Amino acid sequence: MLTAKVNPSTPEQPPLPNPTSTQHHNLPRDPGETPAPARPAAEEHLILWARAFIYVWAIAWFSLVSADPDLWGHIHFGKEIVEQGAVHDTNPHSYTAEGYRWINHEWLMEVIFYGIYSVADSTGLILAKLFLGIYIIHLLSGLHFARSRNVTVYLGLFLLAVPAMSAGFMTRPxxxxxxxxxxxxxxxxxxxxxxxxxxxxxxxxxxxxxxxxxxxxxxxxxxxxxxxxxxxxxxxxxxxxxxxxxxxxxxxxxxxxxxxxxxxxxxxxxxxxxxERVITEWMPVPLGTADYIHYKILAGLFVVSWFLPTKKRVWELTVLTVALVYGFKHQRHTVLAVILLLPYLSMQYSQFLARLDFRPHYVKLSNHFRWAAQAVLLVFMIFFLINRWQLFSGNNYKIWVEASVYPTYAARFMQANGLSGNTVVPFDWGEYWIWKFPQAKVSIDGRFRTAYPQSIIDLNAAFATGRPEGDRLLTDFPTQFVLTGHHEAAHRSMEDQSGWVKIYQDPISKIFARKTEPPSPALDKHRKGELIDPTTPVPYEFPG
Structure with missing residues (x-):
């Protein structure tokens, strides 16, 4: 039978603790439990080295430096909140949804992102993300060692959990x-x-x-x-x-x-x-591939735990089952499931190994062998740190904006020629374009339903996939430019669109201007051959 075990509180409660503390000296023990013997120094050293290794392991996995598609918007919106002293309640950045309500559920993180960026550039954002990730691992590690000294379980679970969490550690709210x-x-x-x-x-x-x-x-x-x-x-x-x-x-x-x-x-x-959200992170975890393999192994360990002769709580089994189902249903929920899983799996497998009287023999080994083992761990940690340092130094310790992913050259072309205006943009490029041209407006961006009605979202999706109804973006709205990406059907179909002229092209993007009479400044310069196309490389450093 599954039972929920809650120890009664003592008549006089202790002072309010810090919730991040890992000390449990004031918690009552199970009936019949004998006091823990004094721990040998070798065991403490082993725990210290194991935790240090996992922290460095987390740095190696959490140090993604590629720019998230919405990062430009988050910083820009945070700046607006600080300068205006208020959170926008309508959408000021789109001409297709102008005046539509904006539910900004991330406003505080956007203010924090802007504050960090204004003081320490994108380097500060990388460091803040790493600190937060290590702090989370520290809290979860503290939970494990407050209840168990089993280093084998700790290393096994956290070596799986950190990679399983890493996909979510982009610089995002x-x-x-x-x-x-x-x-x-x-x-x-x-x-x-x-x-x-x-x-x-x-x-x-x-x-x-x-x-x-x-x-x-x-x-x-x-x-x-x-x-x-x-x-x-x-x-x-x-x-x-x-x-x-x-x-x-x-x-x-x-x-x-x-x-x-x-x-x-x-x-x-x-x-x-x-x-429904037709966005990658809201797609299911593929079952027949090695993708998300660390998450799948942790899910398997949860299933196995049902059959272990250990104490279990009803609420934990229920919540974790629901969390794992949602993790498989939506990729973005895998990290949440892992955070919820770790304390449970830690306790279950520690209890199980304790029943088997399984203890690592590390403490019985000679000092020379332990020193050698610690030296090996140290070498691995130094290797991981050097590898991450080289990754950061290769981009001047800034977030990396890949020209093969974002329209950095197209934006520079527009800026060099003094062009801007209402622009149809691919969904993933909307907030980048808002950053580059704050005086202009876009057809869609990553704020999705928080700032756009479903009808506008559907129109932009139809345009991107080449469906005829998407042409309403060109006919029913005051669109002046169209920016297309090579991943869209519109990238090809716009070439045959009457009333539009291609004024720019690079390997990943094209820009089209509307034909008008008299000609618009962009069209006039294009006809006269006066448009400038800078040839110097665009820096890979954020903001690109």
Whole structure:
């Protein structure tokens, strides 16, 4: 039988702890559990080296330097918020959705991104991302070693978990969801181990979360499911803990309304989240390939854990099953599932190996052998760090903007000739174009349903895929330029579009100008052969 184990609190509660603390000295032990013996120095050294290795392993995997398609927009929008002292409630950057409501659920992270960028350029953004990733690994590592000293389980799980999480570590506001989810996991684990007062941190977590990223929906859903399960199960002998959990959940529901858009944010979530998204990160994890192999192995370990003779909590099994299903359903949710999985798998496999009386023989080995093993680990860590350093130095320690991915040369052509205006753009290039031409407006960008009606999203998708209804972008709106990417059907079909003239082309993009009488400045310069096409290379450093 699966049982939820919650130790009763002591009559006098300890002072409110820091939820990120990994100390559990105040938690009651299981009945019959004997005090842990003094740990030998060799074991402590082993743990120290194992944690250091995993932190360096995380640096190696989390140090992606390629620019995310929406990074330009996030920094630009953060700058607008700071300069105007308010969050936009309508879309000022699009001519196809001008005046349409804008639900900016990432405004706080955009302000933070702008602050970091204005002080330390994109180097600061890389360092901030790495620090956040290592901090998350530190919190999860602390949970493991507060409950188990098993280094074998720790290394096995975290060597899998870090690569499984790495795909999500682009410089994007969803990093906030990773952080707040980890804090929530730490708080819940401590709460169910007997430290009831730590749950008081939860409303503050959700207050920061709701203003940082829309992933707060997942967080509130997880916390709500846990509360429902535990309240429904009765907790007859833990009446105070049951009431406390339910009351804190109610406070969290109130906290998530403290957003510039108030209840409208949640109306948007309700209307939007159930709709299909034809975006890669919202696609399912492919089952018949080696893609996401680390995630698949962790999922397999979860399935195996059901059959281990260890104690389990009903809410954990339920939440993790739901999280894994969503992880396979949407690629972007794999990181959330891994964060939720780690504390559970850590405890399950540590308990199982303890039942088998399995202990590493490291502490019994000679000092010379241990020093040699530590030297090998040190060599690997130095290798990883040097490799990452070389990667950063090759681009002057800046985020990398690949000219084969983004229209850097097309933007420079427009700027060199003093051209700008309402432009049809590919979805992934919209926020880059907003950065380059803030005085102009775009047909679509990565804000998607937060700032565009579904009808405009569908029109842009139809245009990109060459469907006839997409031509309404050219006829029903004051479009002045069309920027196409080589990955779009429009890249070819615009060549035969009457009323439009190609004024620029490079290996990945083309620019078309509308024919007008009298000719527009762009068309006039094109006819006279006066358009400049700079030949010097565009720097790969952000912003490109």
């Amino acid at each position: 969803h990093l906030a969801t990773f952080l707040f989810l980890t804090w929530m996991v730490v708080v819940l684990q401590k709460f169910f181990e007997g430290n009831q007062r730590v749950i008081l941190w939860m409303p503050m977590i959700f207050l920061g979360w709701v203003n940082s990223h829309g992933g707060v929906v997942a967080g509130l859903g997880i916390f709500g499911l846990i509360t429902f399960i535990e309240v429904a199960r009765g907790w007859k002998s833990k009446e105070r803990a049951r009431r406390l959990l339910a009351n804190i959940f109610i406070l969290c529901c109130a906290a998530v309304l403290m957003h510039p858009n108030h209840y409208k944010l949640w109306v948007f979530f309700y209307e939007s989240l159930g709709r």
